[in-house]
Amino acid sequence: MIRSVTLCLMFAALLSAQPPPAPEQPLPFSHKTHAGVAKIFCKTCHPNPDPGETMTIAGAQKCMQCHSAIKTESPAIQKLAAYAKEGRDVKWVRVYAIPSYVNFSHRSHLQSGNTCQECHGPVATRDQLAKEGDISMGGCMNCHRLKKASIDCTFCHEQQPAL
Numbered sequence: 001m002i003r004s005v006t007l008c009l010m011f012a013a014l015l016s017a018q019p020p021p022a023p024e025q026p027l028p029f030s031h032k033t034h035a036g037v038a039k040i041f042c043k044t045c046h047p048n049p050d051p052g053e054t055m056t057i058a059g060a061q062k063c064m065q066c067h068s069a070i071k072t073e074s075p076a077i078q079k080l081a082a083y084a085k086e087g088r089d090v091k092w093v094r095v096y097a098i099p100s101y102v103n104f105s106h107r108s109h110l111q112s113g114n115t116c117q118e119c120h121g122p123v124a125t126r127d128q129l130a131k132e133g134d135i136s137m138g139g140c141m142n143c144h145r146l147k148k149a150s151i152d153c154t155f156c157h158e159q160q161p162a163l
Contacts, residue, residue, distance in 0.1 A: 098135070
């Protein structure tokens with residue numbers, strides 16, 4: 001009996017350690033091909049416009065700067081080309097979302113020496129991205145403690161006026 005319970009607990013732990021499945025995207029996109037094999041920097045496809053809070057996702061026109069000559073016979077690239085020609089952005093499904101009550105700046109984190117991989121995992125080794133990094137309050141607090149960054153509540157959360 002104890003052996004069965006132990007095996008069940010170990011199996012449950014193994015399942016919970018697996019990252020959640022990657023969300024289905026409107027077009028196939030391999031970070032392994034782009035960031036890993038082609039060595040394209042994250043900021044090439046994920047610009048950080050002022051004021052710097054959010055890393056955005058490049059539009060289809062940016063993709064076509066390379067894909068007007070690379071893999072043009074691919075049905076996915078042809079669909080991407082149609083998006084670009086029509087001036088439409090691909091509706092990529094975000095893997096990570098920062099809650100509205102958290103003040104977060106990608107720019108300040110990058111300027112302080114953090115890497116994309118610290119929060120997002122080994123992106124350059126993944127064909128499809130799933131949420132691997134722990135961007136929960138606990139995950140952020142652990143990192144802040146480790147890097148000796150502020151753990152004061154108001155560092156990341158706006159102070160609400162008293163009622």
